[in-house]
Amino acid sequence: MWNDFLEPVLLSLEVSFTxxxxxxxxGTLIGWFMVNKTFKGKVIIETIILLPLVLSPTVIGFLLIVIFGKNSWLGEMIKWIFHRSLLFTWWAAVIASAVVAFPLMYQAAKAGFHEVDKDIEGAALVDGANKFQVFLYISIPLASKMLVAGGIMSLARALGxxxxxxxxxGNIPGETQTLPTAIYVAIDAGNMTMAWLWVLTTILISFLILLVIHIKSE
Known part of the structure; x- marks a missing residue:
């Protein structure tokens, strides 16, 4: 029973952290780029980036299957390189979690970089720093509060x-069965004891993640 309980927990942590x-x-790189660059179609791109916030998860799953499935050129290329399809693999779980969590990190990064004083960045450029050095040593530290908050929220979203x-x-035990899917299967099978254990574990992990945000914000 202990191994059955622990397997989805560890897998969820692996998937969410990856x-x-x-x-x-x-999110940090794209957020910084979108704050500092102006170009045609920027609004359209930002709207696409934020779509996972409002789209049904089943729609996102369907689109991922279409993009990475065996009938797509990308899916065919991945299968040719790695000799297997991406569908129903550990990496598929990582990609799905990343897609739904990305908008949260992007919004936080964008908000953080918006607050960075452009005069400070400009002064660093005048003093001889290049754009990468300004980004690494000035922009990121000044936006770090929002970046940390966005990162933690993204982890929480990926976990759920x-x-x-x-x-x-899919829902392959030991490979793609994360906590949410394990809970669903346990309830469907009438195994309420295991379902409650996984639910309480998820609540505990989520509570700790949110607690870190509040501590960092004080």
Whole structure:
């Protein structure tokens, strides 16, 4: 019983932290880029980035299947390189979690970089720093409060992802069965003891994640 309980917990932590790292890096870079660049179609791109916030998880799962499925050029390329489809794999769970969590990190990064004093960045450029150095040593530290909050919220969202993960990654014990899907299966099978254990574990982890945000914000 202990192994059955622990397996989805550890897998959920692995998936959420891996997708969280991806989201934090991409969200920070794209958030900074969108704040500092103006170009045609920017509003359209931002709208697409934020779509996972309002789309049903099943719609996101369907779109991921279409994009990475065996009938797409990307899916065919992945299968040719790795000799297997991406669907119903551990990486599929990571991608699904990252897609639904990304808008939260993007919004936080954008808000954080908006608050950075442009005069400070400009002074650093005048003093001889290049754009990468300004980004790394000035922009990120000044926006760090929002970046940390966005990263933690993204981890929490990735941990709770269900619909897109179930459609795109499936529910394979030991490989793609995360806490939300494990809870669903346990309830469907009438195993309320295990369901309650997983529910309480999810609540505890989520509580700790949110607690960190509040501590950091004080």
């Amino acid at each position: 997708s969280g790292i991806i989201v934090i890096v991409l 992802e269900f619909g897109a993960t179930l459609m795109f990654a």
